[in-house]
Amino acid sequence: MSALPWLDPDYLWFPPAEEALREPDGLLALGGDLSPERLLHAYRSGIFPWFSDDQPILWWSPDPRCILFPDDIHISRSLRRTLNQGRFRITTDQSFRRVIHLCGSTRPEGTWITDDMEQAYKELHRRGHAHSIEAWNHRDELVGGLYGLAIGRCFFGESMFSLEANASKTVLVHLCGELWRSGYRLMDCQVESPHLLRMGARTIPRRVFLSILEENIDQPPRQDRWRLEWAWHGSRPGEG
Structure with missing residues (x-):
């Protein structure tokens, strides 16, 4: 997970969805925030958040979908x-x-x-x-x-x-x-x-x-x- 990009909460950016790891399940990036702007940008790019309370925000783009x-x-x-x-x-x-x-x-x-x-x-x-x-x-x-x-x-x-x-x-x-x-x-x-x-x-x-x-x-x-x-x-x- 250390090789994955950490997202800056002040910078609205995601790596391309195609760069997501095949295992586990298309994990793409960590961090960032859950602002409406970031969430909408994520969904428009084929990315979604999925994490638990004891984790940082995790962003995913599975292949296949x-x-x-x-x-x-x-x-x-x-x-x-x-x-x-x-x-x-x-x-x-x-x-x-x-x-x-x-x-x-x-x-x-x-x-x-x-x-x-x-x-x-x-x-x-x-x-x-x-x-x-x-x-x-x-x-x-x-x-x-x-x-x-x-x-x-x-x-x-x-x-x-x-x-x-x-x-x-x-x-x-x-x-x-x-x-x-x-x-x-x-x-x-x-x-x-x-x-x-x-x-x-x-x-x-x-x-x-x-x-x-x-x-x-x-x-x-x-x-x-x-x-x-x-x-x-x-x-x-x-x-x-």
Whole structure:
């Protein structure tokens, strides 16, 4: 780690993402800060922070990169039944603070969402860059959610949580439907997991990911605001 560049908090700069180490998982740089300007610059460059309380800020750009094209979302039969039953009411940006807190506090294995990270993304939300998608049950309880950044035609997913079966999956399906309808090119999932792969995510070479970013990061989506509520219409993205 000593060979990695240390970032100056007063100088907004990153080394090229292509210089990230292959092992472990594309570690690129250390240090810097979590200012909104640095975070936005990082995401636009294919870089994201990921660290724990006992570490300096660590910046990553994995190769390969896990992504989900919105029209590739996979809906299993059991999930489709949940959607058709209308078990959850889906909203956006109605409870960002609770979503990001629950994303961190409900993981039994621990979390990378430190207090500093939580405050940084709350500020990005206040500035209109970070968004939450929420699932509410019939008792109007928040039982699932996801948060991330929307920049250009790219959505950068950060974390999700689920307190009831299929709640976070329902959120992801609704998010992909809205991204597809609004002309978003991809959802960045950062690092692959079995759950994401079952939902339709795939890995692509970092150079391909960076090329997609370059083509879409400055392109506006078809609508310039997030809908407050969505309804399930019984079809996946691309089916009408």
